[in-house]
Amino acid sequence: MAGNTFLGICGIHPRALRLAVATLAGATVFCAAGTAQTPGHCKAFGDSITAGVGDDPERETPGYPPRLEERVPGLVVDNRGVGGERTPEGLARIDEVLSEPGDCLLLMEGTNDISRGISPETTLFNLDRMASRAAEAGRTPYHATLIPRLPNARFDPNNVENQDLAQAIRRLAAQEGRGLIDPFEVFSTRARLFHEYYYAGEEDLVGHPNGPGYDLLATVFADALLGTDTVPPVPTRLSPAHGASQVPAEATVEVEMRDFGDAIAAESAILMVDGSPAPAPVPDDEGRRLRWSYEPPVPLSGVVTMTVRASDLGGNVYDRLLGRFQVVGAVIPRGDVNRDGRVTGSDLVRLGLAFGAGVTSRRYDADADVDGSGEVDGEDLAILAANFGAGV
Ligand SMILES: [Ca+2]
Ligand SMILES: [Ca+2]
Numbered sequence: 001m002a003g004n005t006f007l008g009i010c011g012i013h014p015r016a017l018r019l020a021v022a023t024l025a026g027a028t029v030f031c032a033a034g035t036a037q038t039p040g041h042c043k044a045f046g047d048s049i050t051a052g053v054g055d056d057p058e059r060e061t062p063g064y065p066p067r068l069e070e071r072v073p074g075l076v077v078d079n080r081g082v083g084g085e086r087t088p089e090g091l092a093r094i095d096e097v098l099s100e101p102g103d104c105l106l107l108m109e110g111t112n113d114i115s116r117g118i119s120p121e122t123t124l125f126n127l128d129r130m131a132s133r134a135a136e137a138g139r140t141p142y143h144a145t146l147i148p149r150l151p152n153a154r155f156d157p158n159n160v161e162n163q164d165l166a167q168a169i170r171r172l173a174a175q176e177g178r179g180l181i182d183p184f185e186v187f188s189t190r191a192r193l194f195h196e197y198y199y200a201g202e203e204d205l206v207g208h209p210n211g212p213g214y215d216l217l218a219t220v221f222a223d224a225l226l227g228t229d230t231v232p233p234v235p236t237r238l239s240p241a242h243g244a245s246q247v248p249a250e251a252t253v254e255v256e257m258r259d260f261g262d263a264i265a266a267e268s269a270i271l272m273v274d275g276s277p278a279p280a281p282v283p284d285d286e287g288r289r290l291r292w293s294y295e296p297p298v299p300l301s302g303v304v305t306m307t308v309r310a311s312d313l314g315g316n317v318y319d320r321l322l323g324r325f326q327v328v329g330a331v332i333p334r335g336d337v338n339r340d341g342r343v344t345g346s347d348l349v350r351l352g353l354a355f356g357a358g359v360t361s362r363r364y365d366a367d368a369d370v371d372g373s374g375e376v377d378g379e380d381l382a383i384l385a386a387n388f389g390a391g392v
């Protein structure tokens, strides 16, 4: 396959590569097997989020592709997004798109798989096949993680499956030496994400960007294609998984973090499990991956929270919740909206934000609808109040 922008056959980071290009101006070949260079003509392949649903209606050409063209000089991006598409349909359609001229494939698909109950293994297999077809056709494939789903999405409103899929897509990209574009990570760290960057149509039960959201999405793609590292080390493996239940008390906590740009500042990385630091992780040779395998000294119980702080050499920092799981025997008190095992003011705040909202409202929060009635109301508040202070 052709070299990709990240590690490619040359194994040179694109920022270093651009410096090399500047230094060696005039040299035609400095990497024999394949030049890791910014692509010139991409197919943006995916579903309605590639097509541009939810974008500013004033725009003639919606979505991230035209914005990406503006951000990467000389780049042509053809929009090949099809609304509602799942990866099985994508796999059936990919050859047709690859028969068109171009040198790269930007692949962001799978949120409709989550909505329709397609297993993550199938989704990942299909994404891998599409990227492989692209490579066989002489294109450079890039995998993209999916943007977060709305808190009132009918399926996976807490992005548990989406987060797992993001980790799997990152691993796939790393294993196959393909480029990785990470909107899931960048979007997840935005304050007021759904209010400022998402389309406000009430019929949207998955979550589409609005104009500013597509601007941000295009920036994430552009940074990756240009080799500007704006993304911190990201989780590529987590066991027990976020949202897991019935986890044995003696479980080993396995965490892998990876950076797709700069190396990781390994000495600064800290994994906390229920507030206790795990021993230092093992970095790999190139410094782009960290692994923890941690056996807590005392048996786990209740709801276990895992957080990570890790930064890359460029100063991009990951510092937040990595995941939570429930140990076998844990009983979550009713009213524990954020599922951290305790009913506290944080739960009350979250319930307050959704108060009065029914299932069709953008403000609806399934976890705050404690009794599952379809509306967040006084009944839910009463349950929370009755259990205030309770914990496992
Ligand atoms: Ca980075
Ligand atoms: Ca709570």
Ligand SMILES: [Ca+2]
Binding pocket: 369, 370, 371, 372, 373, 374, 375, 376, 377, 379, 380
């Ligand atoms: Ca309710």
